[in-house]
Amino acid sequence: MTHPLRSFLLHGSSLILLGLAGLAFAAPKHAVTLYDEPPKYPANFTHFEYTNPDAPKGGTFREAGFGGFDSLNPFISKGVAADEINLIYDTLAVQSMDEPFTAYGLVAEKIEKAPDNAWVRFLIRKEARFHDGTPITADDVKFTFDTLMEKGAPMYRGYYADVDRVEVESARSVRFVFKHAGNRELPLIVGQLPVLPKHWWAERDFAKSNLEVPLGSGPYKVGRVQAGRSIRYERVDDWWAKDLPVSRGFYNFDTIQIDYYRDNTVALEALKAGQFDYWLETSAKNWATAYNTPAVANGQLIKEEIQNRNPTGMQGFIFNTRRPQFQDRRVREALGLLYDFEWANKRLFNGAYFRTRSYFDNSELGSQGLPGEEELAILEPLRGKIPAEVFSEEFRVPATDGSGIIREQQRRAYQLLQQAGWRIDGDRMLDANGQPVSFEFLLAQTEFERVLLPFKRNLADLGIELVIRRVDVSQYINRLRSRDFDMIVGGFGQSNSPGNEQREYWHSSSADNPGSRNFIGLKDPAIDQIVEELINADSRQDLIAHTRALDRVLLWGYYVIPNWHIKTWRVAYWNRFEHPKVTPLYDIGLHTWWVRPGLEQPSEAQQQATEEAVQ
Missing domain, CATH: 3.10.105.10 (Dipeptide-binding Protein; Domain 3)
Incomplete structure (x- = not known):
């Protein structure tokens, strides 16, 4: 899979009988896998092995965006959404980066699916909260699904096409019933659903594209926004999920700053001038010839190739x-x-x-x-x-x-x-x-x-x-x-x-x-x-x-x-940063990186000067 969703259903009395059979034999689990094989990480795991659970928190991470943005709503077809806006949202489950497809609970403490994959149930953690302190409930999950299907980008209607309905069973239990049984991937894909706050959207038009800062529940919240030019995300110190095994070692930067450039050639020069910190190089010519600078020679700007074990598509x-x-x-x-x-x-x-x-x-x-x-x-x-x-x-x-x-x-x-x-x-x-x-x-x-x-x-x-x-x-x-x-x-x-x-x-x-x-x-x-x-x-x-x-x-x-x-990711980054010695099999794992202790951080004035220099 590479995104969200699918499905199937049962009819008449057979639906009731199979549903009861599912209740009899299904057991809630901390993780679900595609073919019901045991997950790599057991229920008592403490962190993913490609993270550093003791990574220091702090500092600023500066990235480059391309073009611009005019929306903070990534779920609709109107406007261009800001990069990394997904950081403000939590999903029902998260996929590990070193297994082909295993989903571990995030908002969901446990996941229960029918033996024939005719439905999946998510049991929501009692500590799950939006940034305003409001608990995340099954109503929010149902609201999110219904809203994305009705008002979201058309891709959601295709991705979740085989979900028949969402049932709120209690404040902390929600069940997705499928149109057909037998789709092994659909229970895992439903777990990718971001959970939106029903109470916040109640008086807002979801289909409208604008720059109003939305309410989320994730590890970051939106800080400063300069329309089309830059956006800053600020780490949520009291993020409800920060101590969960699926979160330890992630999201170590206090702020993530994204400045937008209209030309990648200009952006690369800005990287070499120290105006931002990290660059994923996609040009072979640049990788071979454009980094002959003193900063690379003396080790300040690091060039690294990280093995990519994904199908290249x-x-x-x-x-x-x-x-x-x-x-x-x-x-x-x-x-x-x-x-x-x-x-x-x-x-x-x-x-x-x-x-x-x-x-x-x-x-x-x-x-x-x-x-x-x-x-x-x-x-x-x-x-x-x-x-x-x-x-x-x-x-x-x-x-x-x-x-x-x-x-x-x-x-x-x-x-x-x-x-x-x-x-x-x-x-x-x-x-x-x-x-x-x-x-x-x-x-x-x-x-x-x-x-x-x-x-x-x-x-x-x-x-x-x-x-x-x-x-x-x-x-x-x-x-x-x-x-x-x-x-x-x-x-x-x-x-x-x-x-x-x-x-x-x-x-x-x-x-x-x-x-x-x-x-x-x-x-x-x-x-x-x-x-x-x-x-x-x-x-x-x-x-x-x-x-x-x-x-x-x-x-x-x-x-x-x-x-x-190519079979590697080519990355260039300033030596203020470190990443775990074990890199994930199927991702760069950028959000597991951290700032090396003791190295100077860009001051607020420097950050603002950089923002003003963009474009």
């Missing part, structure tokens, strides 16, 4: 198949042949990247070779409805010699385009309707233009015009929500336990939801079937077979031009 140039020109698979395949990764990796990326070859790359979930027996059992019923190559060929991304000369790829691309009814007239490519071919690539990042320019030249060699359109972050998000784009660069992140979020990516039900991540516009019954079966997989091996089958169908559909990935 798929980053790529995404086709919006709602556009007529991209609805023919041959056209998408042809355009993919014109992207020369090997040249870009050598000339632009200092050879730092691996070409992405799967939607589940860097994991056992990705397809390879020809489909095996278990995959064929999934794919055979769909023969004739999915590309025939799925059964007979191993998918391979196009490869060049890196010289920049791609005549063979261009010849093959032109053949495919001719098969699709396209033709060259003079120096312009005409589509099947006789119209000159021109499409727009929508961008928000300045630094990505250099990656697209060689692709643009290769397209121009075949008479195809690529228009690179760069817009600000707000406009970019609005155009994504309204599906007003031809192509974008985007990603489909994956976890070690894919599940309900796959509906958000590929399912027909999400194609027309403006808040979903179905950027491609997929509406394919065959893909829908695989996704539903994947979500209801009843074993790890069954899950792997379904991810591999899905991977093959998506790859042979040529819905994206695969980009690249």
Whole structure:
């Protein structure tokens, strides 16, 4: 999984009988796992092993945001929410960072689920409080769920689609009943629900985007806000959950300051000048060449690569198949042949990247070779409805010699385009309707233009015009929500336990939801079937077979031009900070870091000067 939700239900008298059976055999637990295997941490554990329970508290941690923000409500489709706003909210449960998918209670002291996963019950801790001292109750949980489903971003309606209803059983007991039994992931996903204060929202319009500071219950609260420019979070000293095993060693900074930059190149220079403290580097060129500074040489600014054991997912140039020109698979395949990764990796990326070859790359979930027996059992019923190559060929991304000369790829691309009814007239490519071919690539990042320019030249060699359109972050998000784009660069992140979020990516039900991540516009019954079966997989091996089958169908559909990935996180940070010696398997674990004792902190005046210098 990678986000929130799913489900199932029972009908008539069978519902009553199964419900009673669940009451008889289910037992509340401190943690729940996907396949009912024992969790890594027992009920009496004191802290996660990737945290330092004795980490000192204090100091300021300064980050950089990109673009700006105009909202403190991250749950709706209006506006751009401030980074890290989730820090002010507590969730029913939290996922450990060193297990594929195990949920441990946070607001919920115990979690109880039906043996057949037809429902899940959360027993709320009596000490759980909002920041104003009001107890968190089952009513707040139900209010949150109902509000997100009715007024929240469309992704919630897809993510929680299989939840039938929420029942308040007492002030501290709430039960989620599902539409169907058998979905193993849904009880864990429901645990990701943030709990909002019903009493605070009673006289406010939840659907309205604004900068009113909301009431939360989490480890931080919102401090100073400068609209679009900066936001400061202040640690809650008496946070009700600070001594829980799931919280020890986390949230060690007194304040977290986020200053926004409109250009990542400017932001990197600000990091090296000491105006903020931490940077996740995504540019291979910068990592290789932009840190030749005295601060790095003398150890003040630390460069570190932290191993990333997550599936890398798929980053790529995404086709919006709602556009007529991209609805023919041959056209998408042809355009993919014109992207020369090997040249870009050598000339632009200092050879730092691996070409992405799967939607589940860097994991056992990705397809390879020809489909095996278990995959064929999934794919055979769909023969004739999915590309025939799925059964007979191993998918391979196009490869060049890196010289920049791609005549063979261009010849093959032109053949495919001719098969699709396209033709060259003079120096312009005409589509099947006789119209000159021109499409727009929508961008928000300045630094990505250099990656697209060689692709643009290769397209121009075949008479195809690529228009690179760069817009600000707000406009970019609005155009994504309204599906007003031809192509974008985007990603489909994956976890070690894919599940309900796959509906958000590929399912027909999400194609027309403006808040979903179905950027491609997929509406394919065959893909829908695989996704539903994947979500209801009843074993790890069954899950792997379904991810591999899905991977093959998506790859042979040529819905994206695969980009690249690395197998580490590249981070740069000032040596005022330390992190635990044991890093989590599946996360950077940034909120387990702390300030080294005795080192000078930025003064209030310095912080304010930094804020005023931003932008």
